[in-house]
Amino acid sequence: MVNDADGWMEFSTYPEPSAPVNFSERQHFLIQKNSSDDQLFVSQPVLGKLSNRLMIPNSRKLLDAQGRFAGIVVVAIPADSLFSLEPHLNLGARGAATLIGMDRVVRAAAANTPGTAPEPGTATSPDRPYFQAPDGVFQAVGSVDKADRLFAFRRLKEFPLVMVVSDTVADIEATTLPHRRELAVFALSVSTAVAVFALMLAHFVHTLSARNRALDAKSEELSQSNAELEQFAYVASHDLREPLRMISSFLTLLEKKIGAGLDQDGRDYLNFARDGAVRMDRLVLDLLEYSRIGRGRRPNAVVDLGAAMDEVRANLAAAISESGGKVEVLGRLPTVAGNAHELTRLLQNLVSNGLKYHTPGQAPHVSVSAARDGEYWMLSVADNGIGIAPEHHERVFGIFQRLHSRDRYEGTGIGLAVCKKVVERHGGRIEVLSGEGQGAVFRFTLPA
Known part of the structure; x- marks a missing residue:
């Protein structure tokens, strides 16, 4: 999706909505508009205005030829689809996987048992170790089910995200140490998959940004062409209306000069000619008005x-x-x-x-x-x-x-x-x- 500098949607891969859609109040738009950096921003989950699903907007800003903010390009990922990258990994009965932003807000979560993982969009405790260290393993009480859990985490390089995988201590002890090693492997493999996905996303956004800059150049050419066309319309209207005014004026002079000598048919002919000139003038003005609608932003x-x-x-x-x-x-x-x-x-x-x-x-x-x-x-x-x-x-x-x-x-x-x-x-x-x-x-x- 591409939004302009005011937040209006200019392009989307979704079917075109019946009315204009504006995203200027959304977190990812405000962050990109007000930030001096040109970086990928992974937003908190929001209800998509087009998809009506919980989405994670990933955005980059767009700049015009003068380096000014021109809008954003967005790739929104359904929050429930992130963990489909690794379909063969086994979370276990009470295991949970969570993708959390460094702003402490959950981006996505997966669990086989309801009530074991936090919901996307909820905030997490700031004192968790995964906000202080790049990776590690620790034991703590789960924030949702209040069970004693073992957590493994890894922060994604170059992205403000951390992948956290956990399972209850009771389940781990019941399945012996090999399952604990599987848990660590799970954390590493899932975080790697998400990192690869994020890198692909960044590459896609970069490519789309380059294409959008090319579109901006074409748009500038089109704007210039439209301006020339509008100028032509003004000139044409003047050149068309001037002869019509002259026709009306000379018909009036002709009527004054020879009107007394004309019979009724002659006067009717003059009136028909004058009315035709007036209608043509009105038609030219109406056509110009019709052509002007829709010009500009x-x-x-x-x-x-x-x-x-x-x-x-x-x-x-x-x-x-x-x-x-x-x-x-x-x-x-x-x-x-x-x-x-x-x-x-x-x-x-x-x-x-x-x-x-x-x-x-x-x-x-x-x-x-x-x-x-x-x-x-x-x-x-x-x-x-x-x-x-x-x-x-x-x-x-x-x-x-x-x-x-x-x-x-x-x-x-x-x-x-x-x-x-x-x-x-x-x-x-x-x-x-x-x-x-x-x-x-x-x-x-x-x-x-």
């Missing part, structure tokens, strides 16, 4: 959707007044992580549609509400308008899709496509619940 600013709705109502004040409509917020809207401009545009497009597609002779009414749905917020924008037939529920989110003629309702057919793109960029989904003549409810989710 993943949206993760704190956005108050209540404040966003205040801005929407201010922007649409003229349309609300002209239609005699009402726009209300039911309850309190949440604060989410995202792009403020894009989320405001999302709400404005949906509210604007509710005002536009109202039933003739009936004042439009649009309500906005939110409810918690597990790890997401479900937001709803409901109106009392003309509704949408079920067979068009998917089609309306396509670009340039219109269900009505321009004579009845103005627009370019891009508004709902913009909404869909914004919602999906923020890790959510959008849908419409409606029937023809029954109003519409647009529902979309955003990560909580």
Whole structure:
């Protein structure tokens, strides 16, 4: 897995989650971000956000071309799989093997009998000999079963880990001295296996880091290419809109100069030409807006959707007044992580549609509400308008899709496509619940 400098997951070998996943609060991310050293860090066991299993994250930091922190690369190992490296070793009835960090937290444990080994994630006593010496054998009372035990331990070189194997003194005495030698061999072989595994892991992380640096270089090239493309879009929009403005201006001048001598057909032709220029100008602007969504880093600013709705109502004040409509917020809207401009545009497009597609002779009414749905917020924008037939529920989110003629309702057919793109960029989904003549409810989710 690769996380960026803000903790957002950029790549994983797990199936892609339905919403962005952030690891900035995890121990391994904070250690790597705040440390000046570039070393492998073996984290305490945590519940994996993707695997939903107890995992041991092993991480290395990533640096950009200027040597600045650019994120981390992580290889997470299931805590219950570490001891599968040595399947043929016999722990005995009450034997236990434990991998412990030098921070005294258990990383992994194995035992044939429940209640003989500490659970991963638990802390151990700081006065144990394995925190003072690199290896050895000692006798002490077990921290879990309180039995008199013989412990053999070995610290892993270059890694802040110690392998501890123990068995009860009673079982060892019952099986004579050879079993005691087997216990020492067991400690050595298991620690060697884990050390080899850790070295392979370090090599893998180093290789992945090198590849990630190459990806960073390609990403820089892509960013430059995107910047050039965006600049081209701005220039193209100016070059396209300038002739359109000239056409509109000259049509107006032409109407003033010869308008009195034109018959009704001639005036209609001028109006058709002017309206076409205006629609083309609007289309160019909408296309530019659609193309800008999704540029830059993943949206993760704190956005108050209540404040966003205040801005929407201010922007649409003229349309609300002209239609005699009402726009209300039911309850309190949440604060989410995202792009403020894009989320405001999302709400404005949906509210604007509710005002536009109202039933003739009936004042439009649009309500906005939110409810918690597990790890997401479900937001709803409901109106009392003309509704949408079920067979068009998917089609309306396509670009340039219109269900009505321009004579009845103005627009370019891009508004709902913009909404869909914004919602999906923020890790959510959008849908419409409606029937023809029954109003519409647009529902979309955003990560909580």
